[in-house]
Amino acid sequence: MTAIRKARAIVHGAISIVNAIATGKGSALGISLKVTAEVELQKGHGLRFMTGRNGNRLIKNIIQKTIPRQITETNMISIRVDSEIPIGYGLKSSSAVSNAVALACSQIEREEDINDHTILEVAARSSLEAKVSLTGAYDDATACYFGGFTVTDNYSRRLIRKERAPENLYAIIILPSNTPRGDVRKLRNLSDIFIDAFRFAESGQYWKAMKLNGVLTSAALSSSYMPVMAAMEYGALSASISGNGPSIAAVGYEDTVEPIVDALSKFEGKIIVSKVNNEKANVKIVND
Numbered sequence: 354m355t356a357i358r359k360a361r362a363i364v365h366g367a368i369s370i371v372n373a374i375a376t377g378k379g380s381a382l383g384i385s386l387k388v389t390a391e392v393e394l395q396k397g398h399g400l401r402f403m404t405g406r407n408g409n410r411l412i413k414n415i416i417q418k419t420i421p422r423q424i425t426e427t428n429m430i431s432i433r434v435d436s437e438i439p440i441g442y443g444l445k446s447s448s449a450v451s452n453a454v455a456l457a458c459s460q461i462e463r464e465e466d467i468n469d470h471t472i473l474e475v476a477a478r479s480s481l482e483a484k485v486s487l488t489g490a491y492d493d494a495t496a497c498y499f500g501g502f503t504v505t506d507n508y509s510r511r512l513i514r515k516e517r518a519p520e521n522l523y524a525i526i527i528l529p530s531n532t533p534r535g536d537v538r539k540l541r542n543l544s545d546i547f548i549d550a551f552r553f554a555e556s557g558q559y560w561k562a563m564k565l566n567g568v569l570t571s572a573a574l575s576s577s578y579m580p581v582m583a584a585m586e587y588g589a590l591s592a593s594i595s596g597n598g599p600s601i602a603a604v605g606y607e608d609t610v611e612p613i614v615d616a617l618s619k620f621e622g623k624i625i626v627s628k629v630n631n632e633k634a635n636v637k638i639v640n641d
Contacts, residue, residue, distance in 0.1 A: 359393040362456035362636040366438040367445040367496035368595040368602040370563045371554050375540040375547035377508040379492035380554035383500035383630035384524045386437040390453035392461050397429030411483035418475045419458035443596025447485045448493035451476035460636045500631040504554045522629040525603045525613045529622040537597045539573040560591035567593030580620050587616040
């Protein structure tokens with residue numbers, strides 16, 4: 354079946370600087386692991402998921418918000434999502450997918466430039482409605498979309514601060530084996546201290562913010578703090594549980610990557626090294 358129109362969007366992942374669940378305010382940093390979403394309009398009718406995501410409420414919500422009904426009712430819409438980001442580890446896979454699908458759907462529907470705020474608003478609202486986020490994850494969505502550091506008020510969907518990260522930074526991430534996520538509602542019990550972590554991020558003191566976030570999330574979620582300490586002992590600028598875990602992310606310059614990997618290798622789990630990302634999400638119409 355020949356496509357009438359096909360759009361491809363690329364969005365990258367992120368790690369947490371400050372978890373937003375406690376206060377509704379958060380911060381994140383883009384990394385280079387990426388999601389690619391392809392949306393095709395074809396002759397026919399219905400919605401076809403090409404990568405086993407049939408029934409995905411999040412993607413259906415996004416389609417409804419970005420493609421007019423007259424188009425969805427008179428065309429077959431095919432969706433393909435390919436992701437390098439491990440799902441369910443706190444590395445913002447849902448935000449990256451939301452952004453990528455919203456971006457591709459918006460591009461396939463129109464020729465003119467796309468409004469960044471509109472894409473982010475669709476992604477946040479769809480995440481809330483699909484119950485994949487408690488706050489709309491605007492911090493995660495903006496870091497995935499713009500790259501670099503972002504600081505946000507998730508409830509008001511406000512981007513407070515955005516800046517590029519140093520180009521020679523790497524995220525060293527461990528995905529612990531057999532470690533479930535903790536009860537994220539407990540993070541709110543420490544909201545008065547999480548606001549201090551947020552204020553560090555708001556003033557550009559990202560590594561202090563991330564360190565405090567690491568202490569607080571480890572305590573609230575009853576997670577081991579030993580990998581965080583090991584990473585910092587071997588040269589990490591900062592380290593923390595990312596999102597609601599269970600992944601732990603450390604950030605360091607290139608010459609510290611190997612020592613940090615060696616330190617984290619003492620713990621059970623898979624290690625991923627990903628360059629920090631400053632590249633904005635992109636989309637284009639393709640003719641394969």
